[in-house]
Amino acid sequence: MFTLPPLPYAKNALEPHITAHTLSFHYDKHHQTYVTNLNNLIANTDFAMLSLDDIIQKTAKLSEYTAIFNNAAQVWNHTFYWESMTPNGGGTPTNDLNDAITRDFGSFDAFRDTFKQAALTQFGSGWAWLVVAHDKTLKIVKTSNAECPITEGMTPLVTIDVWEHAYYLDFQNRRADYTETFLTSLINWHFAESNFEKAKAV
Ligand SMILES: [Fe+2]
Structure with missing residues (x-):
């Protein structure tokens, strides 16, 4: 149970x-x-x-x-x-994860844009994820409905739920505003950093 x-x-x-x-x-x-x-x-x-x-x-x-x-x-x-969320979240990651984001996306702003684009373009219900891919680089992936990157052998670091039930009461149909708020005020970089450290240790 x-x-x-x-x-x-x-x-x-x-x-x-x-x-x-x-x-x-x-x-x-x-x-x-x-x-x-x-x-x-x-x-x-x-x-x-x-x-x-x-x-x-x-x-x-x-x-x-x-x-x-x-x-x-x-x-x-x-x-x-x-x-993946925490009160007073947002900001930027530190140390190794920050370096890896700069290495794999070019800049933190480029990461942000890619993550937002994935969340916005997931058609219908689903999720957007920051993951460690097979080649140990960071990637942004989106999944439909219940699909989860662990079934593809990827290690999730952080995710946003883009099913309408996650944001409709607070943001109505404004998924872009919800995603921006997630990145600016809610994302839990400590959680992502801890998942990144575990992924590196494997
Ligand atoms: Fe949900």
Whole structure:
């Protein structure tokens, strides 16, 4: 049985950027529903013995397991998304990650533009990610619906949820404003740096 991981901050902690109203729906309803659905789908199956990561890897791209994959990956993605934001976030990363961003994107501003473009051009529901790719360089990728870069062997550093349920109550249809706010005021560079250090150690 999986349980909904605790939110790493109070529901009003991201205000005024993302309101407690949004987080109440997004965390208590959407994220909880993915957990509940996953538990129901894997009950009395071999998947019930596996970790969340293993379920995602074993069900990815297999049409007979689409429902299990979608719910498992959405549990994983949302837990990662909550950690990708922090009250008083934003700014720039430090040290090695800052150097790697400059190396692989040319500048921090170029990284920002690429990340925003990925978030904006993800058609319909999905996610934009900063990842460490196979060649150990940083890349920006976007994924549809529940798709997650770990199934492609990439290591996510930070993500933004661009499903409408993530921003519609606060930003209506203005995904560009939501993405700009995420980068300016919410992104958790400490979380990204810690994921980057782990990726380098592998
Ligand atoms: Fe979401």
